[in-house]
Amino acid sequence: MDDILAPRFIDPVAARKHLEALRWPEGPICPHCGSLNATRLEGKKHRDGLVQCNDCREQFTVTVGTVFERSKIALNKWLLCNHLLLSSKKGMSAHQIHRMLGVTYKTAWFMCHRIRAAMVPTDPTPLGGPGKIVESDEAFIGGKKRRRLSGKTAPKQKVVSLVERDGRARSFHVANINHNTLRAALVMNIDRASTLMTDDAGFYRIMGKEFAGHGTTLHAGNQYAKPGGIHSNTAENFFSILKRGVVGTYHHWSPVHLHRYLAEFDFRYSTKDISDRERADEALKGIAGKRLTYRRSYKLAA
Ligand SMILES: [Zn+2]
Numbered sequence: 311m312d313d314i315l316a317p318r319f320i321d322p323v324a325a326r327k328h329l330e331a332l333r334w335p336e337g338p339i340c341p342h343c344g345s346l347n348a349t350r351l352e353g354k355k356h357r358d359g360l361v362q363c364n365d366c367r368e369q370f371t372v373t374v375g376t377v378f379e380r381s382k383i384a385l386n387k388w389l390l391c392n393h394l395l396l397s398s399k400k401g402m403s404a405h406q407i408h409r410m411l412g413v414t415y416k417t418a419w420f421m422c423h424r425i426r427a428a429m430v431p432t433d434p435t436p437l438g439g440p441g442k443i444v445e446s447d448e449a450f451i452g453g454k455k456r457r458r459l460s461g462k463t464a465p466k467q468k469v470v471s472l473v474e475r476d477g478r479a480r481s482f483h484v485a486n487i488n489h490n491t492l493r494a495a496l497v498m499n500i501d502r503a504s505t506l507m508t509d510d511a512g513f514y515r516i517m518g519k520e521f522a523g524h525g526t527t528l529h530a531g532n533q534y535a536k537p538g539g540i541h542s543n544t545a546e547n548f549f550s551i552l553k554r555g556v557v558g559t560y561h562h563w564s565p566v567h568l569h570r571y572l573a574e575f576d577f578r579y580s581t582k583d584i585s586d587r588e589r590a591d592e593a594l595k596g597i598a599g600k601r602l603t604y605r606r607s608y609k610l611a612a
Contacts, residue, residue, distance in 0.1 A: 318389050325386035326359045330372045332594050341375040342368040376597040377424040387411050391421045396593055397586035400555040401574055426570035428597040429577040434480065438504025443475040445507040446496060447545035448487050451556055452563055467565055469572065470495050473545040478580035481572040483565070489513035507542050548579055
């Protein structure tokens with residue numbers, strides 16, 4: 311793990327400079343008009359990091375138009391929260407973030423969801439490609455007993471994950487697992503020149519023909535791999551991380567927020583071969599254009 315005592319995690323100005331270096335490698339870009347012609351407003355009169363556009367005259371900082379905009383939380387705490395979430399394989403609970411950052415639980419919960427929102431891909435390129443293999447598999451997530459509700463069990467949520475061998479993962483929360491929901495996920499997200507690996511469920515047989523190749527394994531049998539690399543072990547490995555996350559770290563995922571938790575696990579998995587620091591910086595690059603307000607987030611939860 312990168313040193314959590316690094317200046318950007320302790321000092322708001324160092325944090326702001328770190329974010330600027332990631333978002334504006336060529337210097338400030340006006341979020342209002344896109345101009346590169348801007349002047350930094352230095353001195354005590356101005357708040358830290360304030361910039362004025364010389365074209366539209368608007369003032370801005372590096373957080374305008376990002377998930378950190380108008381936050382009262384110091385930017386170094388945001389960067390530390392981001393780092394903690396990205397550097398632990400199973401994520402980190404809002405309770406732990408709340409203790410480590412010295413913010414309220416509610417604030418920590420909200421910060422984590424904003425950071426997850428930044429991990430939702432906006433313009434995803436298809437998975438796979440010529441000569442590449444993509445595994446598709448389904449899992450049932452959650453379903454933990456709720457103590458307060460007289461032993462009632464929260465329903466399990468259905469998740470479809472597409473996992474490239476030696477590559478990225480992309481997961482979807484679906485209402486049902488059937489031909490229509492699976493085909494929508496597969497055709498929109500996998501390059502048709504890929505070879506698809508699935509179990510032998512009937513609905514895969516038809517859509518498998520839409521790809522360059524299709525390998526199948528037995529759904530419920532003890533046959534995990536056929537000769538010639540026909541298996542879905544990559545997807546199963548992904549699901550085991552996801553399930554350990556829901557059991558060990560998060561305990562319960564509300565269906566309303568599930569897509570953001572999935573984005574978190576997809577993101578970490580897809581960037582597993584780079585360092586914690588690089589992964590945290592990749593996530594920070596995704597913060598633009600994804601504002602998520604407190605009220606909106608709570609409305610979603612209601
Ligand atoms: Zn401007």
